[in-house]
Amino acid sequence: MPPRISPLKDAMHHVVTKSDKTKLEVNYINAVKGRGLFAKGSFCKGDFIVEYRGELINYAELERRRKLYHPSCAVFMFEFKWRGKTWCIDASREDGSFGRLVNDDHQHPNCKMKKIDVNGKAHLCLFALKDIKEGEEITYDYGGDDCPWRTQVSCRNN
Numbered sequence: 233m234p235p236r237i238s239p240l241k242d243a244m245h246h247v248v249t250k251s252d253k254t255k256l257e258v259n260y261i262n263a264v265k266g267r268g269l270f271a272k273g274s275f276c277k278g279d280f281i282v283e284y285r286g287e288l289i290n291y292a293e294l295e296r297r298r299k300l301y302h303p304s305c306a307v308f309m310f311e312f313k314w315r316g317k318t319w320c321i322d323a324s325r326e327d328g329s330f331g332r333l334v335n336d337d338h339q340h341p342n343c344k345m346k347k348i349d350v351n352g353k354a355h356l357c358l359f360a361l362k363d364i365k366e367g368e369e370i371t372y373d374y375g376g377d378d379c380p381w382r383t384q385v386s387c388r389n390n
């Protein structure tokens with residue numbers, strides 16, 4: 233068996249090639265959650281799963297776009313701190329990439345978002361917090377406390 237490539241090197245490879253793993257698939261869940269990302273094969277704890285790919289913009293541009301965007305687009309803006317400044321990955325464009333479709337789970341997430349440096353630029357990548365079985369939904373804790381679905385009661389299943 234070939235040696236396991238390090239999760240960081242694996243993430244950097246997928247960042248540079250702008251590619252997603254074939255062991256992942258997008259499925260429609262329900263009218264509340266919309267789509268989600270699912271494992272088509274198993275993953276081990278620590279594995280790189282997917283990049284939250286999009287356009288890297290600075291704080292001024294984030295503020296400008298926030299005023300322009302419809303809320304359905306604004307939910308794809310991921311704000312984060314990097315080397316003392318505020319940045320954002322704007323993934324509002326439907327580009328077929330998988331990372332933008334990962335849903336929130338603040339109680340039992342199976343992945344964690346990490347910032348990695350690729351050629352001097354910040355990239356957001358999900359890594360497995362535990363072993364993930366085929367068929368499981370990929371999730372992470374969006375953080376914050378302003379996710380309405382965490383407190384709203386839904387009449388839908390899931």
Ligand SMILES: C[S@@+](CC[C@H](N)C(=O)[O-])C[C@H]1O[C@@H](n2cnc3c(N)ncnc32)[C@H](O)[C@@H]1O
Nearest residue numbers: 264265266267268307308332333334335336381
């Ligand atoms: C980055 S998008 C994730 C992909 C989205 N499910 C879709 O189909 O485009 C974030 C949005 O997904 C939905 N979402 C994410 N996690 C959810 C959850 N645990 N329960 C309900 N809706 C969720 C919310 O509408 C949220 O604004």
